[in-house]
Amino acid sequence: xxxxxxxxxxxxxxxxxxxxxxxxxxxxxxxxxxxxxxxxxxxxxxxxxxxxxxxxxxxxxxxxxxxxxxxxxxxxxxxxxxxxxxxxxxxxxxxxxxxxxxxxxxxxxxxxx
Numbered sequence: 646x647x648x649x650x651x652x653x654x655x656x657x658x659x660x661x662x663x664x665x666x667x668x669x670x671x672x673x674x675x676x677x678x679x680x681x682x683x684x685x686x687x688x689x690x691x692x693x694x695x696x697x698x699x700x701x702x703x704x705x706x707x708x709x710x711x712x713x714x715x716x717x718x719x720x721x722x723x724x725x726x727x728x729x730x731x732x733x734x735x736x737x738x739x740x741x742x743x744x745x746x747x748x749x750x751x752x753x754x755x756x757x758x
Contacts, residue, residue, distance in 0.1 A: 668708035670737065671701035677747045680754025688755050695748050702737050709734050 675694045678687050713730045716723060 668705055668712055668733075670733075671698060671705055673698050673740075673744065677744070677751050680751035680756075681758060683751070683755060685755075688752070691748070691751075695744065698744065699741060702741050705737055706734050 675691065675698075677691055677695075680688070683691075709730050713727060716726055720726070
C-alpha cells in the first residue's frame, strides 16, 4: 500500500510537471509609479505595461486550460491535476486583481493632482 502511494505521488509529480511544462507564468517586470509623483509619460508607459501583463496572464490561463484539456479524465490522478491547474489559474487571477487595484489607486492619485 505504501509503495503504491509513493508511486502515485511520484507519477503525479512527474506527469503534472510534463503536463504544465509549456505554461510559463509571466513575469511582472515593472513597478507601478506613485500617481502623485509620476509624469503623464510615466503613467502612459505603465498603462501599456499593465495591459501587456494582463494579456500575458490571459495567455497563461488559456495555456493551463489547454493543457488540462489534454489530460484524460479517466486518469486516476486527474482530479489532483485539475486541482493544481485551478490553483495556478486562481493565483494568476489574484495577482492580476492586486495589480489592477494598485494601478487604479495610482490613476486616481494622478488624476487628483
